[in-house]
Amino acid sequence: xxxxxxxxxxxxxxxxxxxxxxxxxxxxxxxxxxxxxxxxxxxxxxxxxxxxxxxxxxxxxxxxxxxxxxxxxxxxxxxxxxxxxxxxxxxxxxxxxxxxxxxxxxxxxxxxxxxxxxxxxxxxxxxxxxxxxxxxxxxxxxxxxxxxxxxxxxxxxxxxxxxxxxxxxxxxxxxxxxxxxxxxxxxxxxxxxxxxxxxxxxxxxxxxxxxxxxxxxxxxxxxxxxxxxxxxxxxxxxxxxxxxxxxxxxxxxxxxxxxxxxxxxxxxxxxxxxxxxxxxxxxxxxxxxxxxxxxxxxxxxxxxxxxxxxxxxxxxxxxxxxx
Amino acid sequence: xxxxxxxxxxxxxxxxxxxxxxxxxxxxxxxxxxxxxxxxxxxxxxxxxxxxxxxxxxxxxxxxxxxxxxxxxxxxxxxxxxxxxxxxxxxxxxxxxxxxxxxxxxxxxxxxxxxxxxxxxxxxxxxxxxxxxxxxxxxxxxxxxxxxxxxxxxxxxxxxxxxxxxxxxxxxxxxxxxxxxxxxxxxxxxxxxxxxxxxxxxxxxxxxxxxxxxxxxxxxxxxxxxxxxxxxxxxxxxxxxxxxxxxxxxxxxxxxxxxxxxxxxxxxxxxxxxxxxxxxxxxxxxxxxxxxxxxxxxxxxxxxxxxxxxxxxxxxxxxxxxxxxxxxxxxxxxxxxxxxxxxxxxxxxxxxxxxxxxxxxxxxxxxxxxxxxxxxxxxxxxxxxxxxxxxxxxxxxxxxxxxxxxxxxxxxxxxxxxxxxxxxxxxxxxxxxxxxxxxxxxxxxxxxxxxxxxxxxxxxxxxxxxxxxxxxxxxxxxxxxxxxxxxxxxxxxxxxxxxxxxxxxxxxxxxxxxxxxxxxxxxxxxxxxxxxxxxxxxxxxxxxxxxxxxxxxxxxxxxxxxxxxxxxxxxxxxxxxxxxxxxxxxxxxxxxxxxxxxxxxxxxxxxxxxxxxxxxxxxxxxxxxxxxxxxxxxxxxxxxxxxxxxxxxxxx
Numbered sequence: 019x020x021x022x023x024x025x026x027x028x029x030x031x032x033x034x035x036x037x038x039x040x041x042x043x044x045x046x047x048x049x050x051x052x053x054x055x056x057x058x059x060x061x062x063x064x065x066x067x068x069x070x071x072x073x074x075x076x077x078x079x080x081x082x083x084x085x086x087x088x089x090x091x092x093x094x095x096x097x098x099x100x101x102x103x104x105x106x107x108x109x110x111x112x113x114x115x116x117x118x119x120x121x122x123x124x125x126x127x128x129x130x131x132x133x134x135x136x137x138x139x140x141x142x143x144x145x146x147x148x149x150x151x152x153x154x155x156x157x158x159x160x161x162x163x164x165x166x167x168x169x170x171x172x173x174x175x176x177x178x179x180x181x182x183x184x185x186x187x188x189x190x191x192x193x194x195x196x197x198x199x200x201x202x203x204x205x206x207x208x209x210x211x212x213x214x215x216x217x218x219x220x221x222x223x224x225x226x227x228x229x230x231x232x233x234x235x236x237x238x239x240x241x242x243x244x245x246x247x248x249x250x251x252x253x254x255x256x257x258x259x260x261x262x263x264x265x266x267x268x269x270x271x272x273x274x275x276x277x278x279x280x281x282x283x284x285x286x287x288x289x290x291x292x293x294x295x296x297x298x299x300x301x302x303x304x305x306x307x308x309x310x311x312x313x314x315x316x317x318x319x320x321x322x323x324x325x326x327x328x329x330x331x332x333x334x335x336x337x338x339x340x341x
Numbered sequence: 342x343x344x345x346x347x348x349x350x351x352x353x354x355x356x357x358x359x360x361x362x363x364x365x366x367x368x369x370x371x372x373x374x375x376x377x378x379x380x381x382x383x384x385x386x387x388x389x390x391x392x393x394x395x396x397x398x399x400x401x402x403x404x405x406x407x408x409x410x411x412x413x414x415x416x417x418x419x420x421x422x423x424x425x426x427x428x429x430x431x432x433x434x435x436x437x438x439x440x441x442x443x444x445x446x447x448x449x450x451x452x453x454x455x456x457x458x459x460x461x462x463x464x465x466x467x468x469x470x471x472x473x474x475x476x477x478x479x480x481x482x483x484x485x486x487x488x489x490x491x492x493x494x495x496x497x498x499x500x501x502x503x504x505x506x507x508x509x510x511x512x513x514x515x516x517x518x519x520x521x522x523x524x525x526x527x528x529x530x531x532x533x534x535x536x537x538x539x540x541x542x543x544x545x546x547x548x549x550x551x552x553x554x555x556x557x558x559x560x561x562x563x564x565x566x567x568x569x570x571x572x573x574x575x576x577x578x579x580x581x582x583x584x585x586x587x588x589x590x591x592x593x594x595x596x597x598x599x600x601x602x603x604x605x606x607x608x609x610x611x612x613x614x615x616x617x618x619x620x621x622x623x624x625x626x627x628x629x630x631x632x633x634x635x636x637x638x639x640x641x642x643x644x645x646x647x648x649x650x651x652x653x654x655x656x657x658x659x660x661x662x663x664x665x666x667x668x669x670x671x672x673x674x675x676x677x678x679x680x681x682x683x684x685x686x687x688x689x690x691x692x693x694x695x696x697x698x699x700x701x702x703x704x705x706x707x708x709x710x711x712x713x714x715x716x717x718x719x720x721x722x723x724x725x726x727x728x729x730x731x732x733x734x735x736x737x738x739x740x741x742x743x744x745x746x747x748x749x750x751x752x753x754x755x756x757x758x759x760x761x762x763x764x765x766x767x768x769x770x771x772x773x774x775x776x777x778x779x780x781x782x783x784x785x786x787x788x789x790x791x792x793x794x795x796x797x798x799x800x801x802x803x804x805x806x807x808x809x810x811x812x813x814x815x816x817x818x819x820x821x822x823x824x825x826x827x828x829x830x831x832x833x834x835x836x837x838x839x840x841x842x843x844x845x846x847x848x849x850x851x852x853x854x855x856x857x858x859x860x861x862x863x864x865x866x867x868x869x870x871x872x873x874x875x876x877x878x879x880x881x882x883x884x885x886x887x888x889x890x891x892x893x894x895x896x897x898x899x900x901x902x903x904x905x906x907x908x909x910x911x912x913x914x915x916x917x918x919x920x921x922x923x924x925x926x927x928x929x930x931x932x933x934x935x936x937x938x939x940x941x942x943x944x945x946x947x948x949x950x951x952x953x954x955x956x957x958x959x960x961x962x963x964x965x966x967x968x969x970x971x972x973x974x975x976x977x978x979x980x981x982x983x984x985x986x987x988x989x990x991x992x993x
Binding site: 059060061062063292293295296312313314315316330331333334335336337 | 530565566567568569570571572607608611612613615648651652
């Protein structure tokens with residue numbers, strides 16, 4: 019990787035290994051890098067431990083989405099989904115276990131896959147992407163069971179509410195659709211941009227970030243990041259963050275959000291922004307919290323830089339991993 | 342009758358008995374009586390009593406009583422003894438020392454309370470000088486026995502007592518050379534082997550803490566939270582710089598300090614503390630619980646505490662304050678800093694920027710960040726005063742009584758000796774020196790002396806000019822070059838004399854004299870006329886006549902019309918012409934061939950046109966000199982177109 023490539027690199031996705039000791043990150047060149055968190059966090063960490071233990075090209079196009087199951091790492095890029103075994107990866111073996119692609123209407127265009135989410139109950143994978151549809155694939159058989167159609171523009175993000183059996187999707191058309199995956203029908207469709215509190219017409223209406231936590235949903239993008247109560251389907255708080263948010267997460271009693279802006283925003287449920295923690299990349303795309311391991315419980319963020327910032331204490335950047 | 346011998350042992354026993362008696366009966370009367378009764382001189386008795394008292398104390402201590410009251414009463418007794426004068430002043434202190442050495446710490450506390458209460462006694466004149474060293478040693482011994490973190494309050498009391506006892510400038514209490522406590526090393530885990538995490542293994546099990554993965558007994562158990570070792574190490578390394586600020590002057594150490602400081606302060610900046618209500622409640626709970634505040638003399642440097650410490654506002658305040666104190670030292674003037682300890686410009690600049698950042702961070706720390714920051718700034722400013730006090734060698738603060746406040750006795754006005762002032766019989770004023778006296782006494786009154794005739798040094802006109810007058814007589818046929826008026830010295834003196842005595846000197850004359858000699862000659866002639874006619878008249882006559890003739894001829898000449906033309910323009914004439922000319926002087930100026938510069942000068946010199954005209958004529962006269970004749974002026978005027986004025990001039 020020459021310096022120019024490094025300069026133009028963007029990290030789009032991250033995923034932690036099931037044991038919590040490794041981090042996989044995907045960038046815009048279609049590469050996936052695996053970092054060892056245990057060595058980076060150890061007392062005698064050095065420059066080398068902040069470099070990946072393994073980098074390989076996974077797809078032709080950018081890796082927009084990464085997801086880990088109990089044993090495998092799923093990566094999506096260029097209209098296809100590949101699965102890699104974590105154990106193999108740690109042994110530096112970069113052979114994909116399988117690669118599948120959903121059935122697209124036309125074989126000419128290859129829509130990118132923006133988001134993937136797993137439904138553990140049914141052991142199925144839902145992918146949403148550029149063809150405005152959400153495809154559901156059965157992980158055991160590898161068969162694409164159903165297609166959820168409804169969005170009029172491409173799907174940005176997916177989220178799942180296991181208990182209710184609902185998939186939520188946010189799209190470029192500005193709607194958040196709640197699907198019942200069994201029936202494949204849209205249960206609700208929320209047009210976020212129509213709500214005055216959240217709407218920011220100067221940015222647009224797309225929804226680029228979506229996450230749910232029991233009763234609550236966070237969504238944002240063109241409109242401001244807002245917290246919605248799902249029962250009543252109404253926004254309870256709107257967060258006064260300046261840029262467009264690309265990923266948000268609930269963590270303990272905080273809301274962490276990243277997007278345009280060289281900082282990680284910490285917000286409270288009440289709607290106030292508690293703090294903005296500065297970080298390296300000028301604009302952030304992805305945020306991940308390692309809940310799989312207590313001793314490596316770090317927050318990592320990546321964006322339009324080859325550096326991935328690691329926070330051991332949420333309030334300041336400890337160090338950076340680099341591609 | 343010879344005084345009976347002083348028997349030491351007997352005396353000592355008697356004293357001992359008396360002391361016990363006094364103790365039991367709680368009165369010191371028998372004590373005193375015994376003392377007075379015993380034979381022997383004062384010193385002997387005193388020293389014996391001291392010994393006796395110490396012996397009694399020893400006995401009491403050995404008895405191992407639980408209460409210290411007996412000891413205290415014995416010491417009171419000794420104090421009474423000192424005030425009565427039967428006991429030497431050092432005894433109470435010796436007794437105190439003995440007691441404190443022999444008792445366990447909890448009882449020492451009580452004894453010390455006694456010491457504290459009687460601080461006024463110790464400071465009184467009879468005790469202070471004898472006892473201060475003993476007290477100092479006693480307190481230091483106590484301090485050495487105590488632990489700063491366990492017995493904080495007791496240590497504090499001792500220190501406070503010492504502060505009250507000794508004056509501020511007491512040298513033993515001052516760090517005159519501004520040395521640092523280099524032993525105050527902060528220990529932290531520099532590498533994994535030293536990690537205390539493994540040692541905490543069993544403790545954690547007991548506390549039932551949640552563990553990630555439990556390893557074997559041999560392996561150090563991994564901690565359950567991620568640790569930023571990088572920050573941890575850099576942070577605690579900073580403490581070394583605070584411990585020994587002189588390191589900062591070394592370039593390499595400074596670079597490290599700079600780097601680590603920047604990182605640490607960046608973390609502080611990014612990690613803002615919130616002013617949560619919860620923390621306030623916790624503080625109040627702590628206080629109400631009545632728990633003892635534990636004082637940590639040293640930082641706790643376990644890695645696991647790092648996160649908690651970073652989120653604690655008091656901890657942050659400690660660290661930021663350390664920075665400020667360090668910067669003050671580095672910037673300040675300290676007498677004992679070696680000359681190599683100077684900061685260069687970059688370092689000074691960095692220090693200033695960082696000081697601003699530190700204050701900003703201090704202000705952001707809740708609760709009451711602003712107040713704290715202003716308070717800190719104020720305290721550091723007052724520190725400067727103490728610093729300069731130290732630099733001066735810690736002068737005493739006690740103001741010396743100025744010596745002249747002694748009541749001024751009214752001094753008797755003594756009569757000056759009459760002789761001295763010249764009021765004595767011989768009316769001589771003594772100047773203290775024979776010569777001066779002689780001189781002074783020539784004439785007492787200065788004014789009179791100045792008026793006396795023999796101070797008249799100026800000659801009369803007749804005397805001075807006698808010779809000149811003689812020479813002026815043409816009959817004498819004195820040649821010009823031999824005339825005394827040609828002598829420049831004579832001439833100068835002549836002028837001076839004329840100016841003092843002769844009115845002729847001040848009479849304006851139109852005559853232009855080519856030299857001083859000529860002028861003097863004419864003056865001489867004038868004088869000769871006035872002088873009393875002692876001198877042979879013929880000489881004068883001829884001179885006079887000639888002169889007269891000359892004068893007459895001169896006068897005549899001035900009346901003749903042809904003579905007029907040669908006559909120089911007089912002042913009066915110039916005034917008249919100027920008045921007549923008025924504003925038209927410029928045309929005349931052209932005719933008189935005045936340069937433009939001069940014309941401009943005249944214009945600026947005066948506003949009045951008459952004046953300007955006058956100035957023009959004067960300038961013309963100056964330029965022409967002897968050619969400034971009436972004839973020339975008349976022709977100029979006619980040519981300029983002022984025929985009338987020309988006529989007037991001609992007529993005069």
